[in-house]
Amino acid sequence: MDKDKIDKKDHILDVAEKVFSDLGFDGASTRMISGEAGVNMAMLNYYFGSKEGLFLAIFERKISSFQTLLQNIGNDENMSSWDKLAKCIDNYVDRIIVNNCFQKLINREMSMNKRSDLSDKITQILMVNVLEIKKILDEGIKNGSFFKDIDTQLVIASIFGTKNYIINTPNISSLILGHDIRDEKFLEEHLKPRIKIYMKRLLKAYLMNDNDNTK
Amino acid sequence: MDKDKIDKKDHILDVAEKVFSDLGFDGASTRMISGEAGVNMAMLNYYFGSKEGLFLAIFERKISSFQTLLQNIGNDENMSSWDKLAKCIDNYVDRIIVNNCFQKLINREMSMNKRSDLSDKITQILMVNVLEIKKILDEGIKNGSFFKDIDTQLVIASIFGTKNYIINTPNISSLILGHDIRDEKFLEEHLKPRIKIYMKRLLKAYLMNDNDNTK
DNA sequence: TTTAGCTAATCAATCGTTTGATTAATTTTG
DNA sequence: CAAAATTAATCAAACGATTGATTAGCTAAA
Numbered sequence: 001m002d003k004d005k006i007d008k009k010d011h012i013l014d015v016a017e018k019v020f021s022d023l024g025f026d027g028a029s030t031r032m033i034s035g036e037a038g039v040n041m042a043m044l045n046y047y048f049g050s051k052e053g054l055f056l057a058i059f060e061r062k063i064s065s066f067q068t069l070l071q072n073i074g075n076d077e078n079m080s081s082w083d084k085l086a087k088c089i090d091n092y093v094d095r096i097i098v099n100n101c102f103q104k105l106i107n108r109e110m111s112m113n114k115r116s117d118l119s120d121k122i123t124q125i126l127m128v129n130v131l132e133i134k135k136i137l138d139e140g141i142k143n144g145s146f147f148k149d150i151d152t153q154l155v156i157a158s159i160f161g162t163k164n165y166i167i168n169t170p171n172i173s174s175l176i177l178g179h180d181i182r183d184e185k186f187l188e189e190h191l192k193p194r195i196k197i198y199m200k201r202l203l204k205a206y207l208m209n210d211n212d213n214t215k
Numbered sequence: 216m217d218k219d220k221i222d223k224k225d226h227i228l229d230v231a232e233k234v235f236s237d238l239g240f241d242g243a244s245t246r247m248i249s250g251e252a253g254v255n256m257a258m259l260n261y262y263f264g265s266k267e268g269l270f271l272a273i274f275e276r277k278i279s280s281f282q283t284l285l286q287n288i289g290n291d292e293n294m295s296s297w298d299k300l301a302k303c304i305d306n307y308v309d310r311i312i313v314n315n316c317f318q319k320l321i322n323r324e325m326s327m328n329k330r331s332d333l334s335d336k337i338t339q340i341l342m343v344n345v346l347e348i349k350k351i352l353d354e355g356i357k358n359g360s361f362f363k364d365i366d367t368q369l370v371i372a373s374i375f376g377t378k379n380y381i382i383n384t385p386n387i388s389s390l391i392l393g394h395d396i397r398d399e400k401f402l403e404e405h406l407k408p409r410i411k412i413y414m415k416r417l418l419k420a421y422l423m424n425d426n427d428n429t430k
Numbered sequence: 431t432t433t434a435g436c437t438a439a440t441c442a443a444t445c446g447t448t449t450g451a452t453t454a455a456t457t458t459t460g
Numbered sequence: 461c462a463a464a465a466t467t468a469a470t471c472a473a474a475c476g477a478t479t480g481a482t483t484a485g486c487t488a489a490a
Binding site: 255257258261 | 435436437438
């Protein structure tokens with residue numbers, strides 16, 4: 001049946017995403033992925049053509065959910081610049097933490113020095129979110145919400161970098177936090193709201209010099 | 216000659232460091248490395264025992280410079296907690312930006328989910344710097360220099376994460392900054408001091424609620 | 431002669447991929 | 461409708477290539 005076929009492909013993609021993110025593209029073997037997914041090895045080539053085709057398919061599947069991540073927040077006329085930024089952070093943390101194994105995959109690919117269509121494609125997608133935040137920051141400076149001499153570009157690096165650090169170096173951040181961050185429950189119930197609160201306090205202090213700890 | 220041997224080993228390590236950081240541990244082959252270095256393949260095993268031994272040797276060579284990176288700052292009795300932290304940031308940015316290809320290597324390895332002696336070793340090394348900063352932050356809270364309700368653990372993630380983001384995603388951060396960050400001159404003369412200033416303002420605002428822009 | 435440095439040749443293991451055969455499902459034909 | 465033909469999905473087995481590692485033998489210096 002057609003539906004079963006799609007489900008099966010989806011299942012392979014789920015497994016492959018996990019294995020690739022754990023071991024890297026070169027570190028993961030097709031035998032490993034097919035074995036983990038419980039399908040015959042040949043099915044990977046049958047469905048996706050090649051190992052690289054499988055890798056690409058993982059990205060194709062996720063592109064849409066990333067393109068709409070932060071957009072349309074900046075266009076709301078009824079929100080202050082700070083509220084927009086706060087909402088961006090909430091959205092971003094919510095969205096990214098659940099897709100953390102895919103995020104690791106992206107970041108590892110981006111750190112490679114090889115030029116490829118995939119790298120360019122990922123860059124383009126990630127820049128949408130970057131520019132959205134930049135727009136809000138610039139607007140906030142213009143309307144006096146934020147200090148005029150803030151380093152907009154490095155603020156962006158801090159926003160994305162803080163989250164990336166936690167996700168990309170699970171061994172380190174688990175030691176820092178005193179809890180295995182691969183624990184989904186801990187992540188969802190504890191870490192996620194904590195990161196939201198922290199990021200907002202950090203940014204508010206820097207952008208507005210107002211360390212309001214009640215919010 | 217003994218000196219030639221050492222030079223040769225060092226040369227192999229230089230080449231291997233570059234190849235590993237470009238292609239990852241699994242993506243780089245021993246033939247590739249030996250070919251690039253202009254030595255016989257068997258020499259890698261002769262000198263370093265194995266591919267992993269070679270990989271480890273790259274780290275061994277750098278360990279000393281990393282272990283002494285931040286230590287002894289925290290023990291200075293004549294410095295305020297803030298000055299210690301500020302000095303840590305200066306040292307860290309100075310040291311890390313020049314070794315950025317080695318840094319990418321470390322971060323890529325750390326984002327893998329495979330348990331290995333190497334991962335444990337790197338974790339151990341990186342934790343030295345982490346704990347040094349944590350010590351300073353805790354001390355600062357204790358003596359009243361910093362707010363008592365700051366999120367120490369996530370501050371650490373921001374310090375290391377901001378820098379990692381810039382180094383690990385050169386394509387993105389180049390677009391953000393409007394300049395190729397692989398340009399050594401730009402990095403050294405412009406970005407490095409800028410990151411120092413930014414990080415200190417950001418942290419001061421959050422930790423001390425004092426956005427003193429003159430420092 | 432002895433020994434450390436070095437090399438070409440080769441090892442078994444694993445890689446991604448392909449093959450031909452088999453089964454299940456669907457369509458066409460009589 | 462039933463039988464035959466066709467297509468799609470799946471499998472075990474094997475492919476050639478490449479992997480990291482080892483071997484035995486060579487070279488040059490002490």
